[in-house]
Amino acid sequence: MSELSQHACEACKIDAPRVTEEEISAYRKQIPEWQIVERDGIMQLERAFTFPDFKQALAFTQRVGDIAEEADHHPALLTEWGKVTVTWWSHKIKGLHKNDFILAARTDEVAT
Numbered sequence: 146m147s148e149l150s151q152h153a154c155e156a157c158k159i160d161a162p163r164v165t166e167e168e169i170s171a172y173r174k175q176i177p178e179w180q181i182v183e184r185d186g187i188m189q190l191e192r193a194f195t196f197p198d199f200k201q202a203l204a205f206t207q208r209v210g211d212i213a214e215e216a217d218h219h220p221a222l223l224t225e226w227g228k229v230t231v232t233w234w235s236h237k238i239k240g241l242h243k244n245d246f247i248l249a250a251r252t253d254e255v256a257t
């Protein structure tokens with residue numbers, strides 16, 4: 146269990162600050178399997194998880210949905226046979242917030 150996953154998520158406001166380069170560098174150490182991608186100018190955290198079949202991919206998708214609902218912070222989820230791609234970013238600030246790193250860490254914890 147990473148220290149990051151234990152942090153509390155903040156209510157995401159339109160004027161919330163994006164993470165700084167220093168914060169990204171520090172947080173990434175706790176979620177090393179995640180990539181930072183940029184789409185339409187928006188920085189996002191992304192990781193693909195693999196599973197033996199579609200049923201287990203779907204069950205994982207539900208677990209991620211549950212932690213998203215609990216935090217009121219939601220990912221993009223692509224669920225395929227044997228694979229789920231999870232992408233976190235903060236819609237309101239069109240970029241990365243600490244919440245995204247916290248929830249990526251929580252996502253790792255429900256992957257097994």
Ligand SMILES: C[C@H](O)[C@H](O)[C@H]1CNC2=NC(N)=NC(=O)C2=N1
Binds near residue numbers: 220
């Ligand atoms: C009204 C609701 O609380 C907000 O729209 C929440 C819902 N989930 C969210 N999820 C993400 N990733 N970013 C947001 O800005 C966001 N806002």
